[in-house]
Amino acid sequence: MYKLFLTLRYLRKRRIAYFAIAAVMLCSAMVLIVMSVMGGFLDLLKTKARGLLGDIIIDNRSYSGFPLYDEFIADISAWPEIEKATPVLYSYGLLRFSETTQTQTVRVVGIRLADVYVVNAFKSGLYYETYYPGTTSLAPQAQPRVGFDVQQTIEIRDERGTRVGTGPRPVLPPEYQAALERSWAAGLRDTLTPPTELTAILRGAGLPEIVGVYDLVDDHGPPRFTGNELPGLIIGRDIIAERLPTAAYKRFWAYPRGCVVALTLLPLSATGTADIPVKQPFRYVDDSRTGIYEIDSQHVYCDFELLQKLLQMHATERVDPETGRTIGTVPGRASQIQVKLRPQVAGRPVRPEAVAQRLSEHYHALAADPRFDLGFDDRLLIDRVEALTWEESQRHIIAPVENERRLVTILFGIISLVAVVLVLCILYMIVLQKTRDIGIVKSIGGSSTGVAAIFVTYGAAVGLVGALSGAALGIVFVHHINEIQDFLTWAFGWRVWSREVYSFDAIPSTVRVEDTVAVIVAAILAATLGSLLAAWRAGAMQPVEALRHE
Amino acid sequence: MSSATRPSAAARPPASADALLVAEAVQKTYAMGRTTLVVLRGCDLRVRAGEFVAIMGKSGSGKSTLLHILGALDVPQDGQVYFGGAPVFAPPGRRRLRTTALDVLSAAERRRIALRRRAFGFVFQFYHLLPELNVLENVLLARMVGTRVLAWPAARAAARADALAILERVGLRDRLRHRPSELSGGERQRVAIARALVHRPQILLADEPTGNLDAENGAALLALLKGLHADGQTIVLVTHDPGVAAQADRVLLLEGGRLRTV
Numbered sequence: 001m002y003k004l005f006l007t008l009r010y011l012r013k014r015r016i017a018y019f020a021i022a023a024v025m026l027c028s029a030m031v032l033i034v035m036s037v038m039g040g041f042l043d044l045l046k047t048k049a050r051g052l053l054g055d056i057i058i059d060n061r062s063y064s065g066f067p068l069y070d071e072f073i074a075d076i077s078a079w080p081e082i083e084k085a086t087p088v089l090y091s092y093g094l095l096r097f098s099e100t101t102q103t104q105t106v107r108v109v110g111i112r113l114a115d116v117y118v119v120n121a122f123k124s125g126l127y128y129e130t131y132y133p134g135t136t137s138l139a140p141q142a143q144p145r146v147g148f149d150v151q152q153t154i155e156i157r158d159e160r161g162t163r164v165g166t167g168p169r170p171v172l173p174p175e176y177q178a179a180l181e182r183s184w185a186a187g188l189r190d191t192l193t194p195p196t197e198l199t200a201i202l203r204g205a206g207l208p209e210i211v212g213v214y215d216l217v218d219d220h221g222p223p224r225f226t227g228n229e230l231p232g233l234i235i236g237r238d239i240i241a242e243r244l245p246t247a248a249y250k251r252f253w254a255y256p257r258g259c260v261v262a263l264t265l266l267p268l269s270a271t272g273t274a275d276i277p278v279k280q281p282f283r284y285v286d287d288s289r290t291g292i293y294e295i296d297s298q299h300v301y302c303d304f305e306l307l308q309k310l311l312q313m314h315a316t317e318r319v320d321p322e323t324g325r326t327i328g329t330v331p332g333r334a335s336q337i338q339v340k341l342r343p344q345v346a347g348r349p350v351r352p353e354a355v356a357q358r359l360s361e362h363y364h365a366l367a368a369d370p371r372f373d374l375g376f377d378d379r380l381l382i383d384r385v386e387a388l389t390w391e392e393s394q395r396h397i398i399a400p401v402e403n404e405r406r407l408v409t410i411l412f413g414i415i416s417l418v419a420v421v422l423v424l425c426i427l428y429m430i431v432l433q434k435t436r437d438i439g440i441v442k443s444i445g446g447s448s449t450g451v452a453a454i455f456v457t458y459g460a461a462v463g464l465v466g467a468l469s470g471a472a473l474g475i476v477f478v479h480h481i482n483e484i485q486d487f488l489t490w491a492f493g494w495r496v497w498s499r500e501v502y503s504f505d506a507i508p509s510t511v512r513v514e515d516t517v518a519v520i521v522a523a524i525l526a527a528t529l530g531s532l533l534a535a536w537r538a539g540a541m542q543p544v545e546a547l548r549h550e
Numbered sequence: 551m552s553s554a555t556r557p558s559a560a561a562r563p564p565a566s567a568d569a570l571l572v573a574e575a576v577q578k579t580y581a582m583g584r585t586t587l588v589v590l591r592g593c594d595l596r597v598r599a600g601e602f603v604a605i606m607g608k609s610g611s612g613k614s615t616l617l618h619i620l621g622a623l624d625v626p627q628d629g630q631v632y633f634g635g636a637p638v639f640a641p642p643g644r645r646r647l648r649t650t651a652l653d654v655l656s657a658a659e660r661r662r663i664a665l666r667r668r669a670f671g672f673v674f675q676f677y678h679l680l681p682e683l684n685v686l687e688n689v690l691l692a693r694m695v696g697t698r699v700l701a702w703p704a705a706r707a708a709a710r711a712d713a714l715a716i717l718e719r720v721g722l723r724d725r726l727r728h729r730p731s732e733l734s735g736g737e738r739q740r741v742a743i744a745r746a747l748v749h750r751p752q753i754l755l756a757d758e759p760t761g762n763l764d765a766e767n768g769a770a771l772l773a774l775l776k777g778l779h780a781d782g783q784t785i786v787l788v789t790h791d792p793g794v795a796a797q798a799d800r801v802l803l804l805e806g807g808r809l810r811t812v
Contacts, residue, residue, distance in 0.1 A: 001702040002694040005687075006680075013682045440678045443623055444745070445667030445695040447659075542648060544615075544624045547678060 002441065003450055007457040010430070017462055020419075020426040020527070024466025025473060027416035028523045032474030034412045035515045037481070038405035040508035045401060048292050049394040051121035054338035056356050057393045058363065060384040064268060065089065065313055065333035067378045068366050073337065075362065080345045081355050086115030087334035089307050094264040095239070095300060098281075099254050104239065106300045108263060110307030113138050119340040122301075126234065127249075128257060128286040131188060131211050132172075132179040136286040138303035140229040143258030143283060144173050146198070146214045147223030157204035170198060172210060173223045184208035192248035215256040231306055233261060233282035237289040238297035247482070247506060249289075258283050263300070267312040278310050291506070308332055318375075328373045333381070352389040359387035416526065423462055423530030427455055431534045438538050439546025452539030459531020460524055467523035471516050478509040569596040569632075570784060571620060571753060576629035578615050589615050591807030592629065597753070597786055602779045604787045604798035606812065611804045613788040614757050620786060621670045621755045622662035633665055634752075667696040671746030675758035677738040679730040679745070686726040689713040689744045709748075716744045720774060736767030743774065747783075754778065756787045760794055772797050 011017060060066045069087040076082050089110030096103045113136070117123040129136040135144075148168035156165050171177050190211040199209040217224060241249035262281045266274035282302060289296050308314040315332040319325065339359070341350050367374060367382040374382070391398065431438070438451055477484070485507060489495045497507045573595040580587045589612035597603050607613045618624035620631060622638050625647050631638040639645055640658035666672075671692075679688045693709035694702065717723050720740040730738055739759060746754055756775070760768035776797055779785050787798060795801045801812045 001697045001699050002691055004699055005691070005694055009682050436678065437680050440680060441691075441695070443621075443666065443672045443674075443678070444692045445663055447663045450695075540648075542624075544618050547623075547674065 003454045006454050007461055011461050014430055016426055020423045020462045021466040023419040023422040024463055024523050024527050025470035027419040028467045028470025028519050029474040031412045032519045033477055035409050036478045036509045036511045038408055040510035042401050043510050044508040050390045053390045054119040055341040055352050056339040056387055058337040058387045065335045066381040066385050067331035067333050069334040069337055081341050081350045083340045083342045084118040085337055085339045086112050086119050088336040089304055090335040091311055096262045098260040107298050109299055109301045110304040111301050112304045119338045125289045126286045128212055131183050132176055135176050135179050138232040140231050142225035142229050143227045144176050144225055145217045146170050146172055147217040148220055154205040156201055171223050180208050213251045213256045230281050230283045232285035234286045234288050234301040235284055236296040236299045237287040240287050265310050280310055356387040356389050420526045420530040423527045424533055427531045427534035431538045435546050435549040438541050439543050442543035448539040452535040455535035455538050456531050460528040463524035463527025467520040471520055475511050478511050481507045481509050570599040571597040572632040574630050576626045578626050593809045599784055600782050602785045602798045604795035604801045605804055606795045607804035613804050617755050617757050617788045622665045669752045671751035671754045673742050673746050673756040673759045675761040677742045681730055684727050684729050685741050688741055689748050692745050692748050713748050716748050720744045735763050753784045758789055
């Protein structure tokens with residue numbers, strides 16, 4: 001009993017032990033933060049990769065793409081494991097905003113929007129689609145403009161809520177207004193984006209707020225669509241809006257929903273060279289955020305069939321160069337097929353690796369399928385097609401991060417040995433200070449092993465208190481890591497996490513229970529280890545010599 | 551006489567069966583650099599139960615060393631100490647003069663630890679109280695030693711009652727929560743006596759208990775020791791003060807490393 005009693009008493013009364021506790025706490029917190037940030041980075045990488053790609057990706061890693069995608073999709077759609085498959089087309093282009101003449105190179109992605117909504121998590125990252133459900137479309141469309149409903153008069157209040165007058169209610173074209181009211185009724189609110197004058201007026205009147213940026217009609221008339229019908233384009237959010245330190249995005253009046261942007265593309269000829277650029281105007285219909293900066297700052301999304309046509313990758317007639325007669329069809333091509341699997345079939349879980357293998361084999365079999373009259377080049381493109389699970393397709397990114405996480409954890413663990421040395425020094429010092437006490441304890445019957453146990457328990461207690469407080473500190477720090485970074489950026493202009501470098505626009509962090517437990521256990525063991533030398537010395541003290549200690 | 555030229559003291563039975571504590575031919579030397587300082591040259595002592603024995607001697611004569619050996623705190627190079635007829639130390643040939651943190655593995659050390667826990671109570675000249683603990687905790691500590699954590703809740707009430715009773719006896723019932731730094735020298739020594747007695751030892755070993763006290767406190771302490779003796783407590787006291795020694799039943803003088811009756 002005396003061991004536990006004296007350990008607890010020394011822990012409370014010997015203030016020098018607080019330094020050891022602080023060292024253990026800081027080291028535990030440091031290792032936990034590193035593990036959490038690296039683990040969070042890894043988790044986010046996996047989540048985003050899966051969210052963006054679907055369960056299986058079929059690709060041939062060629063800018064020229066591969067044919068028979070629709071035939072393949074039609075075949076596999078009958079498979080019980082397949083929930084949905086959709087083709088995707090990738091290209092590069094030059095994006096120009098008509099109003100500002102701002103240009104930038106972008107990666108153009110051709111998608112079938114309705115299919116992509118099913119296959120991956122693209123829909124959840126769309127801004128306007130969230131607050132105006134059903135209004136985002138890649139089909140040709142005019143620009144929606146906010147107008148006024150003269151039948152409804154609303155009170156207009158300033159920022160402080162003081163009534164400044166009345167006026168007609170601002171409204172969107174009926175289908176947009178109806179969508180807004182649906183989402184409003186469902187409780188959806190954009191609480192992050194700073195309010196505009198328009199949202200402030202509607203908020204003051206207690207009406208659904210028109211979020212985002214819309215052009216106003218020029219004549220104070222009713223809402224309407226104006227301008228030519230142009231195909232829709234979804235733009236990466238970091239291209240069109242500015243991220244604020246609060247993690248909200250600020251949209252600009254220069255880029256209202258439906259404004260015209262132009263894409264210049266370079267289609268590849270049959271010989272694989274880019275000869276004549278093509279230009280296509282679009283309307284900006286929505287912006288997308290995946291959370292991966294590299295994608296959100298570079299990707300734009302348009303209709304698959306339109307992009308295919310612009311890149312001259314659509315199906316065309318095959319003409320005999322000698323006779324000039326049509327002798328068949330050159331199939332259209334896609335760059336990728338994304339597949340979403342059902343989680344289980346007939347009560348058994350679906351194994352993505354096995355399905356990917358079957359999909360590869362099926363695609364290769366298409367090259368020899370007598371139904372299709374393929375040219376030599378098309379067969380070559382099909383031969384290179386490979387079906388990979390999302391994990392395999394991203395292995396080149398995920399594996400190094402996994403290794404890095406392991407390595408950094410080991411390195412920080414080694415650095416944390418400083419805490420062990422500190423515990424050793426402080427406990428050794430306490431043993432020297434308490435030499436006479438050790439003699440007293442031995443004189444009343446304390447054994448050498450018992451006295452040693454006091455200091456081993458003391459070390460473990462220092463480890464326990466330090467590890468628990470370190471874990472708490474680490475968890476709180478990780479929980480507020482982005483706010484801390486935003487503060488540092490605001491106060492000192494010092495941004496630790498560069499989204500340009502690390503892809504994600506916020507510091508990812510996941511505090512795992514198993515990591516926390518491992519850190520706590522390791523810290524207790526390390527502190528106990530640090531106490532062994534001091535404990536040995538305390539135990540080996542001769543009681544008479546200890547009592548005579550000055 | 552060295553152990554090589556005569557039979558080992560530990561090998562022989564205790565000379566007197568009615569003696570509670572017997573020391574036979576106890577030798578203790580200290581290595582001082584290249585020279586060896588012989589402190590005890592073969593001390594013989596017999597203490598009967600209920601006896602009050604005082605050992606006198608000049609400073610540096612080895613009184614405290616002898617007391618530490620009698621109380622199993624120190625190990626003699628030769629000779630043996632018997633408590634209740636059983637040898638306290640291993641035979642000289644198998645005797646380890648220094649302990650380690652793993653000394654609990656040695657049967658002889660385990661026996662000495664058990665004696666210190668149950669049979670002996672020490673009072674030191676400089677009190678030797680733990681400064682972090684208050685009066686009651688200092689006294690209770692002697693009861694905690696030897697009680698397992700899980701057994702303590704059951705034993706605590708009895709231990710506390712004993713501690714309060716003994717503190718009442720030494721006149722410190724009203725100073726339970728005071729720390730040693732808040733007590734006078736005499737009070738500290740009384741706490742030390744309470745700690746030494748709380749486990750009801752068979753022998754109280756006191757090393758210059760009045761050496762650090764003024765005359766008044768010294769006299770009070772002696773009165774306390776005499777009272778304890780009157781109640782049957784066996785006491786072995788070491789002092790250089792003839793006035794203190796005069797309170798004992800028997801006075802021995804340690805001179806030249808040997809004990810003789812005064």
